[in-house]
Amino acid sequence: MPREMRSSSDVEYSPVGEGFGMREFWLYVWLRRVSVIAAHIISVGLFILTSILSRPGASLFSWHPVCMSLGFGLCMTEGILLFSAEGSPFCFKSRKWKVRLHWFFQALLLVCGATGFSFIVASKNISEHSHFTSWHSLLGIGTMAATVLQAICGVFLIFPKLISTQSFPRLKLYHATCGLVAYLLVTITIMSSMFTDWFQATVKGTMWYIFLMLPLFPALVVMNQITSAFLPKKKITS
Template identity: 35%
Template structure:
């Protein structure tokens, strides 16, 4: 890492360990995620158990719980990983992301199977199209993660900094696509659980998206800005 990049991440992005503001952001994020999973779990099984019941639940767990936690694991200032060495934080990120992908693909397979069983068209609604896009981006992000892991070995093709920045950008885009898909699901014909739970869920997932994306987005911005500025000198 260049001197410019190091100064930027230290002075503009990474607060001292134990920063109370960051700890509160993490706590709010985690509480909102648990509250949302509680709401969606009730909605999934309020009218009985079916194959479809596990689709919104698995997709929500994948994106809202494990993918957000995976992103936070490699975000400076995360209270759960601040004390960890970078290799351990990276390993935690990989494990959580693998679990997120497992839940996401399981949820995707369930809805495809459910459509086939009920002889319905696939990916017709906006919710379905965004869902397909989020699954595709999840797979792209996973492949990009392999590239980021071996970025030093790929340095002759692309500088490690850019490899990691591209992976981070696609990962954040994937999370946003997943959350937009979840929001669209709340406004689909399936949702018949009242306006209170609908807008409570909307409020919670928007908070989760903002709090999860805020610091990584700043990290990408400052590192890209400093990298380009360094190259132009």
Template identity: 30%
Template sequence: MYTVILQAIGLATAAWIAYLSQPGSSLFSWHPTLMSFAFLVAMPNGIFALSRNHPLYASAKLSSKVTIHLLSQLVAVSSALIALATIITNKDNNKADHFTTRHGLIGLITCIAMVGATSGGVLANNAQLVKAFIKPAAMKSIHAFAAGCAVYPLAMTTIVLATYSNFLVSALPIAYMRYTIAGVATIMAVAVYVQVSQRGARKTVRAD
């Protein structure tokens, strides 16, 4: 049940950021809108879809859960890359330097790592193609660890750093409102880490 609550909080936070951004009002407005959707809505949905206890997916077949996971991650990657393209283009248009802040640098690293983890997920879903080089179970474990324990915490770190950006400082001059977004990002990162770790532990127990 807690996964549904977390997803609702993530959706509400993404909607709040979209409201502040007013998507379509400028090129930049799509950056926070799409990034928050990618990492607070689409990616968590893909990760939590594989949970055994998720009320919406508990009765679904494993193949259906994997399909939901894959589609959600592809939507997340697409949204994040479009958001990255918009901020690069916006900075070019304004003759501004790229990736000069911690938020920008960690965000770039996150996007690169996300593409890598998603590519690993596609291979994990077609593990028979690479079984000569790596065991399918190992490939799936590496993908889960990379996405849940590395990429997602990086994404949430990017969102926390975004609360110090000119955009959010201007849109939310009251500090505690920005801290709320940072708190949501921190809770989401911990929840995903726990989810992935528990899934890995169950697989280890079954293997033993």
């Protein structure tokens, strides 16, 4: 067939192009699926292990790591990953239901965060220890502030009549950006908690290093999901 008479379909269904393209596509999909499933497992596992280590009910302080790991470690992760198309246990096809479930997780996150904060304040008041003297506590305050700011952006998205219609598209980007910053702060705060006297006295040796590395994986998955969804994509032209 002459070159000028070949249609675009002849190139599109070329055996070589199809082979390389499909292999790369399926590999990418399965890697994303495995990564999302692993992020779910790690988040649930960290919450369960933290609950076992803290022995809730033994003291006022024991409820602090339980509430914080439930809210920031589990609910926040699940509230973001439910929008992932690969490996999410929430199989709602309707985005409306995904948004509602997202708000449920975020509301539970705020309740758990406020409860955990109250327990640590009460515990330090009883023991007469100073407040906000460690990096972990200062990071925790910053994380709470970023989470509240992200929630405020979300409220405006649910009730768009409260703001100008022109700023609504940008608000989605602001909401996602605040969520990403808040999640990164959560990861750093969780990792900093492993340098506290309580955690180092409870977990030692190789297990301590494993605990230190585990929060990084869900953070990478969440960061990839948010940036892939909201960053502008370049149009590739031949």
